[in-house]
Amino acid sequence: MNEEDVVNVIAILAILVVFITPIISFAIRYMRYKNSSYYKITQNPYSFAFGDKGTYGEYSLYTYLRHFEMKGCRFLFNLYVPKGGGRTSEIDIVMIHPKCLFVIECKNYSGWIFGNENNEYWIQVLPIDYGESCKTQFYNPIKQNAMHIRAIRRYINDAIPIHSVIAFSDECTFKDITVRSNVIVNYFSGISRDISLVVLELDDCSIDVDKIYNDLVQYTNADERTKLRHILNSRNIDDDIISSSQK
Numbered sequence: 001m002n003e004e005d006v007v008n009v010i011a012i013l014a015i016l017v018v019f020i021t022p023i024i025s026f027a028i029r030y031m032r033y034k035n036s037s038y039y040k041i042t043q044n045p046y047s048f049a050f051g052d053k054g055t056y057g058e059y060s061l062y063t064y065l066r067h068f069e070m071k072g073c074r075f076l077f078n079l080y081v082p083k084g085g086g087r088t089s090e091i092d093i094v095m096i097h098p099k100c101l102f103v104i105e106c107k108n109y110s111g112w113i114f115g116n117e118n119n120e121y122w123i124q125v126l127p128i129d130y131g132e133s134c135k136t137q138f139y140n141p142i143k144q145n146a147m148h149i150r151a152i153r154r155y156i157n158d159a160i161p162i163h164s165v166i167a168f169s170d171e172c173t174f175k176d177i178t179v180r181s182n183v184i185v186n187y188f189s190g191i192s193r194d195i196s197l198v199v200l201e202l203d204d205c206s207i208d209v210d211k212i213y214n215d216l217v218q219y220t221n222a223d224e225r226t227k228l229r230h231i232l233n234s235r236n237i238d239d240d241i242i243s244s245s246q247k
Contacts, residue, residue, distance in 0.1 A: 037069065038062045041077050041220055057108025058092055061167050061188045065095060065195070072098045074213045080222040080230055081151045088230045089151035094216065095195070095211045099202045100161035102195060103152060105145040110171040116178040117142050125175075139165045142183050155215055160207050163198055167191045 026234040033039055038059050042049075049059050058077060069075070078089040093104035115122030121137040125208055128134055145164045153162065168174070172187075179185050184194045222230075 033059070036038050037075050038077060039065065040074065041217075043221065046095070053108050054106075057169055057188075058106050060108070060169070061093065061104070061106050061191065064188050064192050067192070068097065068195070069097065072209060076210055076213065076216055076220055077151075078222070079216060079219040080154070080226050081148075081219050083127065083147075083151040083154070083217075086229070087147050087233045088222075088226065090230055090234075091148045091152065094152070095132075096207075096212050097195075097199060098206055098209055099199055100163060100207070101156065101212070102165050102198075103145060103149050103150075103163040104167055104191075105141050105148065106167050107141060108169045108171075108236075110169065110175070112175040113172050114176045115140065115170060117180060117183070118178075124172075142185070145183075146192075152216070156212065160212075160230070165191060165195070 013029070021106045030046055035040050038044075039046075039049070042055075044055055049055050062075065062077075076093065076094040076096070079094060080088040083089050091103060092106040093102075095102040095104065097202060109124055110122050111126040113122065113124055117140075119140055120143070122140055123151060124136045124138060126134045126136070129142075142164065145166060154182075156162065163184065167186065167188055168190050170187045174187075177185060183244060184198070186193065186194050
């Protein structure tokens, strides 16, 4: 084999690597998703999980937390929990730990985040061209998750602790966040550590993880009618909040 042949072989191998590496990477990521608890519960297609911003945020956060499964935890996603009067509470993630429950509100946001635990609304600031920015209000996620916990408490023994977790994407930046309660508010990458610290402080106890899972799993995979009714009811609640804040 002469020098020219060697060069040609190397060029061919380089081209194969360029094309094959992304395929292998995709296959690994695809199989990891299909084997995850997130997929088994939600049945969301791979294309939707990685194409929808909110869904991708939930799955991304789960990838930071799934190591807890080796410690006996189980996860539930996208629950529509009845709270009376034909209304439901949409919960992003419930992590059932052998010592307690973590109810998690997931915010896959970018930009700057401003918020106070006591305020009705928080603010997201997104940059626009030429130094300008766009401000958007969103309902206080701590109050939002408190409503979720009240809804799920109806189905959970009062003796079982429930902790509130607000998780923001690492793509955003906390500019002025004031939280004085024991609610966890952090980036996706920091939630695992915060949860571990909470668990360390809890008294030794053991809850029936499988029973709670089986009691709540029925509220996952809601049909389209339930989702539409939830959206319509949520809009009515938002209107009530706006009206009361203007009085």
